[in-house]
Amino acid sequence: METYTAERLAQGFSWTECPRWHADRFHFSDMYNRRVVSLTENGEAETIADVSGREPLDGAELVPAGTGHLPDGRLLVNSMFEKVVLVVENGRAEVYADLRDLAAGPINDMVVTASGRAYVTQLGFDLWKGEEPAPSPIIIVEPGGAARIAAGTEHLMGANGVAVTADGGRLVTAEAFANKVTSFDIAGDGELSNHRLFAELDELPDGMCLDAEGAAWVAFPISGRVTRFAEGGEILGQVTIPQAEAGSSTACVLGGADRRTLYVACGFEVYDFAKSREGGQGSIWQARVGVSGGASRP
Template identity: 55%
Template sequence: MHEVVQDYSAAQVATGFSWTECPRWHDGALYFSDMYAARVIRVAPDGSWSVFADFSDRVGLDGARVVTVGIGFLPDGRLIANSMFERVVLVWDGERAEVYADLRPFAPGPVNDMVVDAEGRAYVTQLGYDLWKKEEPVQTAILLVETGGSVRELEEAGLLTAANGITISADGGTVVTAEAPEKRLIAFDRASDGTLTAPRVFAELDLLPDGVCFDAEGAVWVAQPGGGAAIRVVEGGEITARVTIDAERGGRTTACGLGGEDRRTLYVCCGFEVWDFDASVRGGKGSIWAADVPVGAGEARP
């Protein structure tokens, strides 16, 4: 790994959540998944926050607990969210949730993160096996949810172990995901129909990667739960910048996303308790942090 050339400190923006994940800038505000509370939070530019979508009253399919993880917005403004253990994508109409896409035929275990492209197609990553039950790893494919809710397995992209965060480059031609247990980022070429091909290593990392986001220059910001930071990595593995979090107040860094008026603010999700769902909700120590960085997201997604 190469020397970090620029270091930025982050400030806490909001707190009071469970395990926070998947920050998305949309329509002038930050949205993220308050996972174990089964809700999506909206944070205004002044730091005030409110519950945007509440899934906590939902009865999970097949008796599964409802845990919201990857989120995104369709071109018509509707929110979609992965229900991790139900293995479905839910759509929120402002009052209630319905199943938008059923991933169960393609997902042997919990689903994970999501990124939505400009056309409204959603790429969904999978854990593939239940980490909380200490199951053995199972490799799975990235799933593509088409604009009408149909699902296809992206076989050309190959199989991955516990794929996590996922992001689309500013020109739309590249997708990168974090293959968490392998401590690396994997890149794919992206076709106009959404197909992913030519899997390759974008960067080898020293610590497990979680959530990711591209910036306009083609670098990827990566949240590393074991490092108390998010790092900016260029293809090949060079680290060019780091946003650090006060570990005593923030805990572990889980995900990151670029937002703000010019999308030059890196928002970082943080949490303390990922294994005990109820303790995570009761503790309410999850938080959001922010740091201004020189390169914005441009047209990169999320």
């Protein structure tokens, strides 16, 4: 098993989530500061999307989570508690897909394919209100915003981090409340089939990504590590992050010019939005690893 130690790239954020590499740039969601932030190689931050000025639907809290890019370069952002996918254009965030009739609870992560089809995960219940975990199907959002439940995913327990293989043929997701990683085949029309176990886990997973060899990198918020799994469950590698400094490891992505830099989003306070903003303990860590992300998404 290969082992790596991460180093801190930047800090001073709220709860960091959903790291991405797109168009030679790394970015992530600074959730409770209501923005999407990019970082340079030196850790200099730039806000690339700010949704704080938006009037939320139904009086919901504005919290950006999963992001992705359409083929024309426009940014999509999940607004968790509004249960809508926003599209950001010329600095304005507008509703791209309304998922309120499809989502049982706050929506979460997202992956966008080369064709512009998005797969959105959801919790299935309101974690912040202390509700009990419930099944949470994946939602498919077609180019243009038409949305539907992915048939055969109704049983998923907290599908969280989500990724698509380089050939666009498979979708892999971390089921947070089932302690496992699950895989599906993707049909030409976007539907998912052939549900199967990718890896059995020993604790709750959060965000994840894939690499060029088809392995899954999974972030574990409780133990503060990122582990690389082969399909079938064999542990291939592990990245350690000092929990005393970083807190929970929430999600990861492979980026950099050769996509061999593993970026890890970390934070200390997920339940109290104001405390998270005021504390500014959210951070991004990075480690150079031995395999590239290739053309996998995100």
